[in-house]
Amino acid sequence: MAEEELIPEDEAFGITERLRADVLEAVEAEDGPGVAGLLDPLHAADVAHLLEQIDARQRRELLTVWPGGLEGEVLSELDESLREEVIEQLAPAELADAVRELESDDVVDLVEYLDEEQQEAVLDALDAGDRVLVEQALTYPEESAGRHMQSELVRAPEDWTVGDAIDYLRSDVILPDQFYHIILVDPRLKATGYVTLGRILSHPRATPLKRLTEDSFRTFHVEQDVEEVAQAINHYHMITAPVVDDDDRIVGVITIDDAMMFLEEEAEEDILRLAGVGEGSLSDRVIDTTKQRFPWLAVNLVTAILASLVIALFEETIAGLVALAVLMPIVASMGGNAGTQSLTVAVRALATRDLTTANVWRVIRREVLVGLINGAIFAVVMGVVGVVWFGSPMLGVVIAVAMVINLVVAGLAGTVIPVILERLGVDPALASGAFVTTVTDVVGFFAFLGLAAVWLL
Amino acid sequence: MAEEELIPEDEAFGITERLRADVLEAVEAEDGPGVAGLLDPLHAADVAHLLEQIDARQRRELLTVWPGGLEGEVLSELDESLREEVIEQLAPAELADAVRELESDDVVDLVEYLDEEQQEAVLDALDAGDRVLVEQALTYPEESAGRHMQSELVRAPEDWTVGDAIDYLRSDVILPDQFYHIILVDPRLKATGYVTLGRILSHPRATPLKRLTEDSFRTFHVEQDVEEVAQAINHYHMITAPVVDDDDRIVGVITIDDAMMFLEEEAEEDILRLAGVGEGSLSDRVIDTTKQRFPWLAVNLVTAILASLVIALFEETIAGLVALAVLMPIVASMGGNAGTQSLTVAVRALATRDLTTANVWRVIRREVLVGLINGAIFAVVMGVVGVVWFGSPMLGVVIAVAMVINLVVAGLAGTVIPVILERLGVDPALASGAFVTTVTDVVGFFAFLGLAAVWLL
Structure with missing residues (x-):
C-alpha cells in the first residue's frame, strides 16, 4: 500500500x-x-x-x-x-x-x-x-476524583488582595509545574472560590481576590466519579475542578487536560460497548481480543436462536409458501436497524443527561411516530416489491403491515429498553443492543409469518 | 414515573x-x-x-x-x-x-x-x-480553526524577560477576559513559543521568557480543520493552540475548553453515524428526525433485498428442507454482529490515528484470526444445536462450516471496508455499516444454503 x-x-x-x-x-x-x-x-x-x-x-x-x-x-x-x-x-x-x-x-x-x-x-x-x-x-x-486528582495546587486565604497574591507567588514558595487558578480558602481550609492568574495579573494590587472569583466555581467530593467531574468541567467550561474531602477542605484538583482524556475514554467506551466490543485496543493480543468479543456474540447467538424458535412455529406456513422464507429477513433487518437508531440516540442522550424524566414521554412518543412514518413509507415500497416479485397482492399486504408493526415496536423498544436499564443500574450502552434486536427479530418474524399464516393460507 | x-x-x-x-x-x-x-x-x-x-x-x-x-x-x-x-x-x-x-x-x-x-x-x-x-x-x-479561534490573546517579543512580561501585564493594557499563555513572537510577528502565566509568576524577573517555553508548542494554520486542532490539543496536553496565517503570523488561539467541546461533538457524531442516525438531537421535530433516519433505512432495505435475492436462489433447497429457513438467520446474524465489532474498532482506530499503514496488515490478520477462533467455537455450538434440534448430523456440519466462513469474512470485511472508505475520502463511520452487513448477510446465506444444497439434497 x-x-x-x-x-x-x-x-x-x-x-x-x-x-x-x-x-x-x-x-x-x-x-x-x-x-x-x-x-x-x-x-x-x-x-x-x-x-x-x-x-x-x-x-x-x-x-x-x-x-x-x-x-x-x-x-x-x-x-x-x-x-x-x-x-x-x-x-x-x-x-x-x-x-x-x-x-x-x-x-x-x-x-x-x-x-x-x-x-x-x-x-x-x-x-x-x-x-x-x-x-x-x-x-x-x-x-474516583481522589484517585486521579493532582495534589499540587496553589491556595490563598479568601481575604487576600491581588497584591498579596502576587507577592506570595513571587516569593520563594515552591509552585506546581502547571497551574491556572489560585483557590481561595476560609480559615478552616474550606474552598470558597477561585481566581484565574490572568484576572489577578490584570487587576490593581488593592483589589480583593473575592471580587475576581469565577461563576463556574463548584467543588467535587474525592469519591465522586471522575467521569462526572470531567462532564462538569466540560459543561461549565472550567479549567480546574477543586476536589474536597468530607469536611469540604481542598485536597487536590482535576485539571481540564486530564478531564478531556477521561471524556474521550468515556465516549470511546460507549462506542465500543454499543458495538458489543467492551474494552480493548488495537495493541491487544489475538487471544484477548477473542475473549472480549466472545460474550456479546454468545448473547447474540441466544437471541438469534430465540428468533429461530419463532420461525420454527411457522415451519408449515413456510413449507406452504417458500416466498415467506425469502422475504422474512427483510422485516427483521429493517426492525433491527430502526431499533439500533433509536437506542443509540437514547443511550447517548442518557449519557449526556439530555434524556430525563422531564422529556422521556415526549421522546418515546416521538420515536414511535418516527417509526410509524418510516414504517408506512417502507411498507408501501415493500408491498409493491412483494406484489411485483411474487405476484401476490396479499403477500404485499402482509409484508407491509408487518413492516409498520416492526418499525413502531423498534422505536418503542429502542427508547424504553435503555431507559429501563439505566434505572436498573445496568449500563445501557452495554446491554441495550441485545435486548432491542431480540425484540425486533421476534416481533418481525412473528408479525410477518403470523399474518401470512392467517391471511395467506 | x-x-x-x-x-x-x-x-x-x-x-x-x-x-x-x-x-x-x-x-x-x-x-x-x-x-x-x-x-x-x-x-x-x-x-x-x-x-x-x-x-x-x-x-x-x-x-x-x-x-x-x-x-x-x-x-x-x-x-x-x-x-x-x-x-x-x-x-x-x-x-x-x-x-x-x-x-x-x-x-x-x-x-x-x-x-x-x-x-x-x-x-x-x-x-x-x-x-x-x-x-x-x-x-x-x-x-476551520480560523472560524472558531478566539482573536483576543496576549503576545510578547521573544527577547523579553519575566520582569518585562509582568510589567507589561500590570500596566494599563487591556487583557482578554481569560488567558493562560503569553505567546512569544519574533519581530515579524511569527509565533515562536509560549509561556504559561504560572511559569512566569514562579521565576525571577531576570529570566528570559525563551527559557520558560513549553515543549508542547506548535502552531496551526487558520484553514486547518478545527477537530484536528482539538485532537492535537488533547494529544499534546496543550491549553492554548496558536493559530497562524499564511505567513506564520499569530492571528488567534483555540482554547482547550473549546477543543473539548469539538472533540465531544466529534465522538458524538461518530457514534450516531455508526448507528445510521446522522446529525440530530432530542430537540428535533418528528419530521426532521424521520428524515434523518430515512436514508440509512433505505440503504438497509436495498441490502436486505440483496440478501433476499441470495435466498431466492435457493428456494427449491428450502422447499426441500424447511429447517434451513429456521436456521439461516442465525448464520447471518452472527456474521453481522462480528462484522459490526470489527468495523467499530477499525472506524475508531482510524479516527484516533491508531490504525495506520504501519499496522494495517497486522490488524487485518488479527481480526481474521479472531473471527476464525470465535467462528470455530460457535460452529461447534451450532453444530450440536443443529443435530439435537433437527436430528441431522449433516445439517450440523453445514451450519458449522457456514458459521466459520461468515465470521472470518466478517473480520476481514469489518477491517478492510473502513480502511478502503477512508482512503477514498468517504467517512468510514457513516458508510461502513451498510457495506459490512451486506457482505455478511450475502456470504452468510450463500454459504449456509449453498453448502446445504450440495451436501444435504
Missing part, C-alpha cells in the same frame, strides 16, 4: 510515516545514536504512539538500541495494554529515572493497573514524599 | 428535577419574579439545558414570563436546533443586549447556522469592532 494515504498530508499532529520508517531502519541497523537523534526531539505522546504502532519484536529491539532514552512521560502516554510489556524491558535504574520525572497523579495512572511486582518497583523508585501521595491516592476508589 | 430515578442523587452537576418542576410551576403561574429568582443564579449552561428539556410551548411561556432574563451565554450554550426558535422570540433590544456580552468566537458559533435575517439582527447588535472580527471569522471555511 502507498505510504501516504492513511495519514493525510495536512495532518495537525503526530509522526509521519517517513519518520517511522527511518526509526525502524535505525533500529534494524542497531544505530543507537541514530535512534536517539530521531526520537529525543519528539513529544512523549508521539513516542508512545510510535511504540503502539510497531509490533512487539520491533518494540523490544527499539528499547534495546535506545537505552535510557525512554522518559516517564512516554510510559504515562502509552496504551495500558503495552505498559506492562515495556516496563518489563526497562532496567530497574532506567525505570526509576523515568518515574521520578512524573507528577504524582501521572504515577497513579501509571501504576494502578500494573501487577504487584511492577507496582512495587515503580513505588520504590519514588522519593518518600511522592510515594506517600501516590499510596494515598491509591486508597481512593478506582475511577 | 418517580422523579428521582433518571438523575441519580450524587449528580456532579446540572439542575435537579425539583428545580425544574419549580420553574415550570412559576411559569404556569406567570410569576415573573419567581422565575427570575430561580433562574438568575444558575450557570448559563444549566439554563440552556433546562430550555432543552421542556417542550416548545413551555419554552415560549418561560421566555414571555422572564423578559430580559436571557443572557447571551445561554444562547451560545443552547442546542443548535433550538437557537432559531428562541432567538425569534426575543425582542430586538433583548437580543442586542444578549449578544453584546459574548466574545467574538462565541458570536461566530452562535450566528453561523442562523438564517440570514437573524444573522443580520445579531450582527447589527454588535459594536463595529466586534462586528469586523465576527465577519472576518465567517470568511474562513466552516469547521
Whole structure:
C-alpha cells in the first residue's frame, strides 16, 4: 500500500510515516545514536504512539538500541495494554529515572493497573514524599476524583488582595509545574472560590481576590466519579475542578487536560460497548481480543436462536409458501436497524443527561411516530416489491403491515429498553443492543409469518 | 414515573428535577419574579439545558414570563436546533443586549447556522469592532480553526524577560477576559513559543521568557480543520493552540475548553453515524428526525433485498428442507454482529490515528484470526444445536462450516471496508455499516444454503 494515504498530508499532529520508517531502519541497523537523534526531539505522546504502532519484536529491539532514552512521560502516554510489556524491558535504574520525572497523579495512572511486582518497583523508585501521595491516592476508589486528582495546587486565604497574591507567588514558595487558578480558602481550609492568574495579573494590587472569583466555581467530593467531574468541567467550561474531602477542605484538583482524556475514554467506551466490543485496543493480543468479543456474540447467538424458535412455529406456513422464507429477513433487518437508531440516540442522550424524566414521554412518543412514518413509507415500497416479485397482492399486504408493526415496536423498544436499564443500574450502552434486536427479530418474524399464516393460507 | 430515578442523587452537576418542576410551576403561574429568582443564579449552561428539556410551548411561556432574563451565554450554550426558535422570540433590544456580552468566537458559533435575517439582527447588535472580527471569522471555511479561534490573546517579543512580561501585564493594557499563555513572537510577528502565566509568576524577573517555553508548542494554520486542532490539543496536553496565517503570523488561539467541546461533538457524531442516525438531537421535530433516519433505512432495505435475492436462489433447497429457513438467520446474524465489532474498532482506530499503514496488515490478520477462533467455537455450538434440534448430523456440519466462513469474512470485511472508505475520502463511520452487513448477510446465506444444497439434497 502507498505510504501516504492513511495519514493525510495536512495532518495537525503526530509522526509521519517517513519518520517511522527511518526509526525502524535505525533500529534494524542497531544505530543507537541514530535512534536517539530521531526520537529525543519528539513529544512523549508521539513516542508512545510510535511504540503502539510497531509490533512487539520491533518494540523490544527499539528499547534495546535506545537505552535510557525512554522518559516517564512516554510510559504515562502509552496504551495500558503495552505498559506492562515495556516496563518489563526497562532496567530497574532506567525505570526509576523515568518515574521520578512524573507528577504524582501521572504515577497513579501509571501504576494502578500494573501487577504487584511492577507496582512495587515503580513505588520504590519514588522519593518518600511522592510515594506517600501516590499510596494515598491509591486508597481512593478506582475511577474516583481522589484517585486521579493532582495534589499540587496553589491556595490563598479568601481575604487576600491581588497584591498579596502576587507577592506570595513571587516569593520563594515552591509552585506546581502547571497551574491556572489560585483557590481561595476560609480559615478552616474550606474552598470558597477561585481566581484565574490572568484576572489577578490584570487587576490593581488593592483589589480583593473575592471580587475576581469565577461563576463556574463548584467543588467535587474525592469519591465522586471522575467521569462526572470531567462532564462538569466540560459543561461549565472550567479549567480546574477543586476536589474536597468530607469536611469540604481542598485536597487536590482535576485539571481540564486530564478531564478531556477521561471524556474521550468515556465516549470511546460507549462506542465500543454499543458495538458489543467492551474494552480493548488495537495493541491487544489475538487471544484477548477473542475473549472480549466472545460474550456479546454468545448473547447474540441466544437471541438469534430465540428468533429461530419463532420461525420454527411457522415451519408449515413456510413449507406452504417458500416466498415467506425469502422475504422474512427483510422485516427483521429493517426492525433491527430502526431499533439500533433509536437506542443509540437514547443511550447517548442518557449519557449526556439530555434524556430525563422531564422529556422521556415526549421522546418515546416521538420515536414511535418516527417509526410509524418510516414504517408506512417502507411498507408501501415493500408491498409493491412483494406484489411485483411474487405476484401476490396479499403477500404485499402482509409484508407491509408487518413492516409498520416492526418499525413502531423498534422505536418503542429502542427508547424504553435503555431507559429501563439505566434505572436498573445496568449500563445501557452495554446491554441495550441485545435486548432491542431480540425484540425486533421476534416481533418481525412473528408479525410477518403470523399474518401470512392467517391471511395467506 | 418517580422523579428521582433518571438523575441519580450524587449528580456532579446540572439542575435537579425539583428545580425544574419549580420553574415550570412559576411559569404556569406567570410569576415573573419567581422565575427570575430561580433562574438568575444558575450557570448559563444549566439554563440552556433546562430550555432543552421542556417542550416548545413551555419554552415560549418561560421566555414571555422572564423578559430580559436571557443572557447571551445561554444562547451560545443552547442546542443548535433550538437557537432559531428562541432567538425569534426575543425582542430586538433583548437580543442586542444578549449578544453584546459574548466574545467574538462565541458570536461566530452562535450566528453561523442562523438564517440570514437573524444573522443580520445579531450582527447589527454588535459594536463595529466586534462586528469586523465576527465577519472576518465567517470568511474562513466552516469547521476551520480560523472560524472558531478566539482573536483576543496576549503576545510578547521573544527577547523579553519575566520582569518585562509582568510589567507589561500590570500596566494599563487591556487583557482578554481569560488567558493562560503569553505567546512569544519574533519581530515579524511569527509565533515562536509560549509561556504559561504560572511559569512566569514562579521565576525571577531576570529570566528570559525563551527559557520558560513549553515543549508542547506548535502552531496551526487558520484553514486547518478545527477537530484536528482539538485532537492535537488533547494529544499534546496543550491549553492554548496558536493559530497562524499564511505567513506564520499569530492571528488567534483555540482554547482547550473549546477543543473539548469539538472533540465531544466529534465522538458524538461518530457514534450516531455508526448507528445510521446522522446529525440530530432530542430537540428535533418528528419530521426532521424521520428524515434523518430515512436514508440509512433505505440503504438497509436495498441490502436486505440483496440478501433476499441470495435466498431466492435457493428456494427449491428450502422447499426441500424447511429447517434451513429456521436456521439461516442465525448464520447471518452472527456474521453481522462480528462484522459490526470489527468495523467499530477499525472506524475508531482510524479516527484516533491508531490504525495506520504501519499496522494495517497486522490488524487485518488479527481480526481474521479472531473471527476464525470465535467462528470455530460457535460452529461447534451450532453444530450440536443443529443435530439435537433437527436430528441431522449433516445439517450440523453445514451450519458449522457456514458459521466459520461468515465470521472470518466478517473480520476481514469489518477491517478492510473502513480502511478502503477512508482512503477514498468517504467517512468510514457513516458508510461502513451498510457495506459490512451486506457482505455478511450475502456470504452468510450463500454459504449456509449453498453448502446445504450440495451436501444435504
